[in-house]
Amino acid sequence: MEFYSDAFSTALKLLSPLEGSVADALFRSLRVASIATLIASLLGVPLGGLIALAKFRGKRLLISVFSTLMAVPTVVVGLLLYGLYTRRGLLGDFGLLYSEPAIITAEILLSFPVITRLSIAAVSAVDLRIRLTALTLGAKPWQALGINLREAITGLSIAVITGYGRAISEVGAAMIVGGNIKDRTRTLTTAIALESSRGEFALALALGLLLLAVFLILNVLILRLQDNP
Amino acid sequence: MIEVRELTKNYDGKQILSTAEFQARAGEITAIVGPSAAGKSTLMRLLAGLELGENGVIAFRGKMASPAQLRQVSSLVLQQPVALRGSVLFNAMLAPRLMGASRQDARTLALTALKQVGLNEITKQDARKLSGGELVRLALARALAKNPELLLLDEATANLDPSNILRIERAIAQAAASGKAVVMVTHNLPQARRLSQSTAVVMGGKLICQDTTETIFNHHPDTTVRAFVAGEMIF
Numbered sequence: 254m255e256f257y258s259d260a261f262s263t264a265l266k267l268l269s270p271l272e273g274s275v276a277d278a279l280f281r282s283l284r285v286a287s288i289a290t291l292i293a294s295l296l297g298v299p300l301g302g303l304i305a306l307a308k309f310r311g312k313r314l315l316i317s318v319f320s321t322l323m324a325v326p327t328v329v330v331g332l333l334l335y336g337l338y339t340r341r342g343l344l345g346d347f348g349l350l351y352s353e354p355a356i357i358t359a360e361i362l363l364s365f366p367v368i369t370r371l372s373i374a375a376v377s378a379v380d381l382r383i384r385l386t387a388l389t390l391g392a393k394p395w396q397a398l399g400i401n402l403r404e405a406i407t408g409l410s411i412a413v414i415t416g417y418g419r420a421i422s423e424v425g426a427a428m429i430v431g432g433n434i435k436d437r438t439r440t441l442t443t444a445i446a447l448e449s450s451r452g453e454f455a456l457a458l459a460l461g462l463l464l465l466a467v468f469l470i471l472n473v474l475i476l477r478l479q480d481n482p
Numbered sequence: 483m484i485e486v487r488e489l490t491k492n493y494d495g496k497q498i499l500s501t502a503e504f505q506a507r508a509g510e511i512t513a514i515v516g517p518s519a520a521g522k523s524t525l526m527r528l529l530a531g532l533e534l535g536e537n538g539v540i541a542f543r544g545k546m547a548s549p550a551q552l553r554q555v556s557s558l559v560l561q562q563p564v565a566l567r568g569s570v571l572f573n574a575m576l577a578p579r580l581m582g583a584s585r586q587d588a589r590t591l592a593l594t595a596l597k598q599v600g601l602n603e604i605t606k607q608d609a610r611k612l613s614g615g616e617l618v619r620l621a622l623a624r625a626l627a628k629n630p631e632l633l634l635l636d637e638a639t640a641n642l643d644p645s646n647i648l649r650i651e652r653a654i655a656q657a658a659a660s661g662k663a664v665v666m667v668t669h670n671l672p673q674a675r676r677l678s679q680s681t682a683v684v685m686g687g688k689l690i691c692q693d694t695t696e697t698i699f700n701h702h703p704d705t706t707v708r709a710f711v712a713g714e715m716i717f
Binding site: 380382385386387388389391392393396400403404406 | 530
């Protein structure tokens with residue numbers, strides 16, 4: 254117990270005021286995860302809605318694929334992208350390795366299946382009569398999809414929050430394609446991994462607390478938005 | 483206004499509806515009566531363009547109409563309507579907004595329709611908190627705000643109290659008087675007799691006849707039809 258109390262008191266001291274490199278890692282984490290979640294949501298939410306409403310052969314198989322991809326290890330995504338971004342890789346000429354865009358693409362790949370699969374579930378749960386009502390009131394099929402998405406706002410919020418959680422908390426891919434370079438690609442999670450390996454548990458725990466606090470604030474904000482769409 | 487010829491609908495390879503001939507005229511109320519699970523709601527969804535028949539033709543104003551065209555000119559009040567997230571006014575404004583009306587025009591159309599069904603005093607209320615009767619009235623207002631040429635009602639007054647039934651019947655009669663073709667499915671035979679000018683009888687997945695309401699209820703030659711409209715247990 255002494256270990257935890259020491260770690261917490263040190264953590265609070267370190268966080269007040271926010272030390273420069275900690276602030277840098279925090280804002281990078283937020284920026285990278287927000288951009289990745291935004292892109293993954295713009296793709297995943299409508300796609301999930303379409304898959305939920307459309308009738309086509311192989312639908313169950315496609316849903317199973319997304320369910321499986323939700324659990325893909327972050328390190329595997331990191332390695333796949335490393336193969337693309339490395340100098341001899343297909344995208345090696347763009348010089349993306351060890352950059353923020355590299356981490357963003359990794360986080361998109363991680364959160365996209367989560368957001369899509371949960372969006373499928375959210376839209377599938379909407380009453381079928383909503384779509385019929387929209388169509389009979391003159392909605393074009395894409396407008397009916399929009400109305401269905403609006404009705405599924407609670408489930409879709411959870412999909413986006415969960416996708417954001419997957420993006421901001423991942424460490425494996427960010428470490429491999431980001432390189433954990435101080436002031437350039439270090440995120441909160443890679444900083445936690447680094448400090449833990451150095452034996453700086455208090456700082457590592459402080460960073461973990463910071464991550465939790467940020468996520469708590471975001472959740473409260475999103476839930477408030479959800480109540481007043 | 484709308485005519486159906488030799489229309490059939492199958493589910494899982496089994497025919498569930500066959501309609502040799504059916505029509506509904508502008509300015510008239512056409513009732514569709516028949517026992518439960520006879521195919522009445524299927525016929526309504528076909529007329530509304532929400533489903534596609536296997537064979538046959540649906541013609542609107544003398545021209546063959548696709549489901550998408552039928553959806554543009556009709557509005558269906560579902561058997562068990564559902565409210566969308568948002569206020570009563572938001573729900574009523576939806577159809578005109580979808581049809582391309584400006585926010586101000588949509589608001590005007592919605593308020594007129596809400597007044598017709600007596601919901602103009604609760605426009606800001608959450609639509610999902612309405613009572614059963616109010617919800618049906620909202621569904622009717624939502625349909626009327628679209629200003630459809632063809633108004634379809636699938637058992638709109640089932641399980642409602644007399645005051646709600648009266649309000650809905652008045653709005654339906656008003657819609658027909660304004661030139662719309664109104665088609666209503668009902669289990670309430672006195673209501674069909676009271677409101678409609680034409681009545682079609684659907685039994686066992688087949689539209690067996692359509693005639694003036696007076697003929698159907700008073701001197702139709704078919705003994706099954708006579709027994710059904712007399713309220714006899716024919717099954």
